Amino acid sequence: MSYVQTGDVKKSACILCSVNCGLEVTAGGKDGRELIKIKGDRDNPSSEGYICDKASRLNYYQMGEDRIDSPMRRRADGSYEKVDWDTAIAEVAAGLKAVKEKHGGDKILFLGGGGQGNHLGGMYSQGLQKVLGVKYRSNALAQEKTGEFWVNGKMFGGPAHGGFEEAEVSVFLGKNPWHTHGFPQSRKVLREIVKDPKRSMVVFDPCKTKTAEMADYHLQVVPGGDAWALSAIIAVIIQDGLEDKAFIEKHTSGFEQIKDHFMALPVTEYSTLAGLDETLVRETAHRIAKASSVAVFEDLGVQQNINSTLVSYLQKVMFVITGNFAKKGTANMAIPLLLLTEAGKGKVGKTKGTDKNKAVPSKVSPVLGSRIIAGLLPCNEIPDEIITDHPNRFRAAIIESSNPVHSYAQSERMREAMQALEFSVVIDVAMTETAREASYVLPASSSFEKFECVFFQIDFPKNTFHIRHPVVEPLAGTLAEPEIHSRLIEALGGYSKANVTVLKTAAKLGRKVFAATFGAMLAINPKLFSVAPSLLYRTLGTTLEKGALAPTATFWPLAHQFVRKHPKSAARAGYGGSAWRAGEKLFNDLITKKSGIVFTDSGEDYADSWNRMNIPDKRIRLYLEELFPQVCSLDENLLTDSKEYPFILTAGQRRSETSNTIIRDASWDKKSKVASLYISPGDANKLSLANGDSVKITTKVGSAETYVEVTDHQPDGFVSLPNGLGLDYINETGREVRVGVAVNDLTSTNDKDFFAGTPWHKRVPAKIEKVA
Numbered sequence: 001m002s003y004v005q006t007g008d009v010k011k012s013a014c015i016l017c018s019v020n021c022g023l024e025v026t027a028g029g030k031d032g033r034e035l036i037k038i039k040g041d042r043d044n045p046s047s048e049g050y051i052c053d054k055a056s057r058l059n060y061y062q063m064g065e066d067r068i069d070s071p072m073r074r075r076a077d078g079s080y081e082k083v084d085w086d087t088a089i090a091e092v093a094a095g096l097k098a099v100k101e102k103h104g105g106d107k108i109l110f111l112g113g114g115g116q117g118n119h120l121g122g123m124y125s126q127g128l129q130k131v132l133g134v135k136y137r138s139n140a141l142a143q144e145k146t147g148e149f150w151v152n153g154k155m156f157g158g159p160a161h162g163g164f165e166e167a168e169v170s171v172f173l174g175k176n177p178w179h180t181h182g183f184p185q186s187r188k189v190l191r192e193i194v195k196d197p198k199r200s201m202v203v204f205d206p207c208k209t210k211t212a213e214m215a216d217y218h219l220q221v222v223p224g225g226d227a228w229a230l231s232a233i234i235a236v237i238i239q240d241g242l243e244d245k246a247f248i249e250k251h252t253s254g255f256e257q258i259k260d261h262f263m264a265l266p267v268t269e270y271s272t273l274a275g276l277d278e279t280l281v282r283e284t285a286h287r288i289a290k291a292s293s294v295a296v297f298e299d300l301g302v303q304q305n306i307n308s309t310l311v312s313y314l315q316k317v318m319f320v321i322t323g324n325f326a327k328k329g330t331a332n333m334a335i336p337l338l339l340l341t342e343a344g345k346g347k348v349g350k351t352k353g354t355d356k357n358k359a360v361p362s363k364v365s366p367v368l369g370s371r372i373i374a375g376l377l378p379c380n381e382i383p384d385e386i387i388t389d390h391p392n393r394f395r396a397a398i399i400e401s402s403n404p405v406h407s408y409a410q411s412e413r414m415r416e417a418m419q420a421l422e423f424s425v426v427i428d429v430a431m432t433e434t435a436r437e438a439s440y441v442l443p444a445s446s447s448f449e450k451f452e453c454v455f456f457q458i459d460f461p462k463n464t465f466h467i468r469h470p471v472v473e474p475l476a477g478t479l480a481e482p483e484i485h486s487r488l489i490e491a492l493g494g495y496s497k498a499n500v501t502v503l504k505t506a507a508k509l510g511r512k513v514f515a516a517t518f519g520a521m522l523a524i525n526p527k528l529f530s531v532a533p534s535l536l537y538r539t540l541g542t543t544l545e546k547g548a549l550a551p552t553a554t555f556w557p558l559a560h561q562f563v564r565k566h567p568k569s570a571a572r573a574g575y576g577g578s579a580w581r582a583g584e585k586l587f588n589d590l591i592t593k594k595s596g597i598v599f600t601d602s603g604e605d606y607a608d609s610w611n612r613m614n615i616p617d618k619r620i621r622l623y624l625e626e627l628f629p630q631v632c633s634l635d636e637n638l639l640t641d642s643k644e645y646p647f648i649l650t651a652g653q654r655r656s657e658t659s660n661t662i663i664r665d666a667s668w669d670k671k672s673k674v675a676s677l678y679i680s681p682g683d684a685n686k687l688s689l690a691n692g693d694s695v696k697i698t699t700k701v702g703s704a705e706t707y708v709e710v711t712d713h714q715p716d717g718f719v720s721l722p723n724g725l726g727l728d729y730i731n732e733t734g735r736e737v738r739v740g741v742a743v744n745d746l747t748s749t750n751d752k753d754f755f756a757g758t759p760w761h762k763r764v765p766a767k768i769e770k771v772a
């Protein structure tokens with residue numbers, strides 16, 4: 001493939017956070033491969049020209065010095081040698097096949113599959129996983145969202161997402177959208193809320209973040225205090241009779257089972273435990289209960305904290321009993337093109353190994369018997385699923401678009417786990433901390449050098465999808481994931497040359513002939529379903545602009561399925577009429593409109609959310625037997641401070657100059673301020689620290705040194721380090737440089753949610769000492 005958009009200004013999208021703002025890029029510079037000018041794309045239907053200040057610096061990603069330009073094979077001494085692609089594909093296929101034959105495909109673990117904005121590879125890797133018989137996988141969602149996914153599934157039968165653009169009251173729970181976004185055009189939306197006297201913003205955050213400063217109600221909880229704060233708010237609503245009785249009666253079940261607990265709950269005591277002024281708690285409860293619409297966004301401040309799944313449950317109880325579902329500006333069931341929580345759902349797991357007295361999860365991990373949610377193993381437990389002599393331990397791993405040695409808790413454990421594997425392959429653009437432990441490293445073309453697509457778009461009533469076209473030529477020696485996975489699948493015999501020849505011939509005769517032929521082939525050999533993306537890429541793909549758009553062929557069946565499943569909302573977006581014609585039009589628009597499209601529009605039909613609930617009686621479940629007993633007995637011991645470690649550390653805060661580990665060159669932060677430990681003036685005073693002074697920070701697993709920035713945004717006793725720093729970056733002189741702290745040198749795999757296994761990165765007990 002060598003196809004690049006023509007014209008001076010090319011369309012693309014930012015890959016630094018999940019909202020993926022549309023970009024207009026001017027390429028040039030070295031070999032014409034640099035992103036020299038970047039602007040917001042007004043034609044992008046989601047971002048409409050909006051970008052934040054990070055996007056302009058994407059060239060640091062594109063031109064990173066540690067990008068890899070050849071497949072690499074590990075030598076016995078741990079160093080790497082370059083090998084050609086044919087050798088690499090043959091040896092990686094053979095290595096994986098050997099593990100499958102010796103131990104079974106279920107002993108091969110798949111990790112990652114997409115960062116913040118590159119998800120096309122994920123569709124193709126599913127084929128590779130199926131051919132190998134891979135059954136277990138995980139990715140970063142299992143260290144943040146899995147608890148919330150589970151609660152959503154139980155209460156609503158699917159994901160419900162808040163409409164912050166319209167909500168009268170927007171609640172941000174452990175979420176700092178000014179810096180971290182999470183919904184389109186976040187800063188613009190936040191400014192609009194502030195400007196409108198009829199709307200309010202509620203922020204739960206121990207810190208005075210930029211978002212908290214904009215809030216009408218800033219609930220400055222003690223770190224980890226959210227479960228008590230939310231319980232108190234629900235109690236005020238119920239004790240003051242403010243719940244939406246008609247809504248509860250008509251649309252929910254289980255209210256009677258939860259009511260008594262909140263009726264009897266001591267609001268004063270709970271407010272104190274949460275570190276909050278009781279009056280503020282009461283006022284917030286009344287504001288939420290009386291609003292015509294409320295939308296809630298929970299994120300890492302609570303998801304990577306004590307009681308995380310309980311907090312997900314509580315915040316949903318709060319907005320449901322006040323009637324904030326299936327209406328404008330409340331939670332609605334969006335219609336995604338690729339279903340987030342079903343992505344990668346495989347039928348796995350026996351139930352053995354679990355305690356018979358506990359609710360038995362339907363799917364459990366092979367060694368520990370832990371709950372698998374949305375098909376994902378808890379990240380914190382992956383080392384323990386590998387470093388053991390249990391017969392079901394993982395023996396190999398395929399890791400794509402993820403850097404678990406750096407991003408999982410307790411990096412040293414994950415590094416050991418990599419070393420304990422018999423075989424591993426990493427597919428990445430850069431020689432990451434994880435790549436440096438792998439048997440083979442396969443270099444991917446960057447997100448601007450290939451076709452790519454979004455994944456996280458869950459907007460309502462209109463939803464968008466964006467397939468991006470390459471902006472610059474690929475770095476020589478790299479390949480795009482669709483090609484890498486297809487070659488591996490072919491080397492493993494996932495489909496035959498004859499399959500390809502037949503389908504290629506059919507594709508030349510038109511889409512209808514192709515559809516009939518493909519359908520007949522799948523009927524005879526249903527196994528080919530699992531490798532459909534690669535088969536479509538190799539066959540139908542060759543007819544798309546003479547093969548230039550081949551990697552997008554995999555959207556063809558999806559477009560047809562979509563218009564058949566959602567005819568009304570597809571028609572409102574312009575994809576109506578006969579199902580065939582609508583499907584073809586949607587497919588053609590998806591792959592040719594370079595700024596993305598609106599593919600579904602529910603109009604004003606908010607009530608349609610009820611139809612999308614995957615719960616037979618269409619009633620929201622308020623009583624969850626797996627979680628309610630814990631809600632009634634919140635463990636106060638979790639809040640007590642340790643004498644040895646008197647500070648609470650946020651191990652991994654998002655700042656304006658962080659972007660996970662996608663940009664590895666720390667010099668992209670021009671002011672070189674990003675690596676600092678934020679500390680309150682009171683604490684700085686006690687430790688005689690001034691801005692820029694060095695400190696040693698120690699937790700029960702490790703220690704690190706950095707410099708401090710004194711800020712009154714931090715409350716006393718609470719310090720924070722940025723996320724995604726401390727990378728071992730090989731700069732232009734070939735020297736390895738590390739800026740900032742690798743926060744997972746300080747976190748422990750043992751500190752995790754009792755239910756979803758999500759980590760407590762936001763509440764790490766620590767001690768701090770001044771360094772001369």
Ligand SMILES: Nc1nc2c(c(=O)[nH]1)N[C@H]1C(S)=C(S)[C@@H](COP(=O)(O)OP(=O)(O)OC[C@H]3O[C@@H](n4cnc5c(=O)[nH]c(N)nc54)[C@H](O)[C@@H]3O)O[C@H]1N2
Binds near residue numbers: 660
């Ligand atoms: N600039 C930038 N943006 C990003 C990213 C990035 O790396 N950089 N990463 C993206 C990704 S992958 C994600 S998941 C999102 C995450 O987005 P956020 O969740 O918004 O990010 P964080 O800054 O990690 O945490 C949010 C807030 O939680 C607060 N917090 C800490 N402890 C507690 C607590 O006990 N209770 C409450 N209520 N709050 C607490 C912190 O003070 C912080 O302000 O951001 C995305 N956007």
Ligand SMILES: Nc1nc2c(c(=O)[nH]1)N[C@H]1C(S)=C(S)[C@@H](COP(=O)(O)OP(=O)(O)OC[C@H]3O[C@@H](n4cnc5c(=O)[nH]c(N)nc54)[C@H](O)[C@@H]3O)O[C@H]1N2
Binds near residue numbers: 402429653
């Ligand atoms: N202590 C602590 N740990 C955390 C967090 C925290 O707050 N604190 N946050 C957690 C969260 S929310 C997240 S989302 C994770 C993120 O951690 P990871 O899931 O590990 O992902 P990223 O850091 O986003 O890194 C993405 C990887 O993809 C690679 N890449 C970029 N473009 C491409 C491409 O086109 N193809 C391929 N194949 N690879 C590419 C990058 O080089 C990088 O190695 O970290 C988690 N870890």
Ligand code: SF4
Binds near residue numbers: 016021051
């Ligand atoms: S970092 Fe996020 S909000 Fe900022 S430009 Fe990129 S996609 Fe948009």
Ligand SMILES: [Mo]
Binds near residue numbers: 140144
């Ligand atoms: Mo994340």
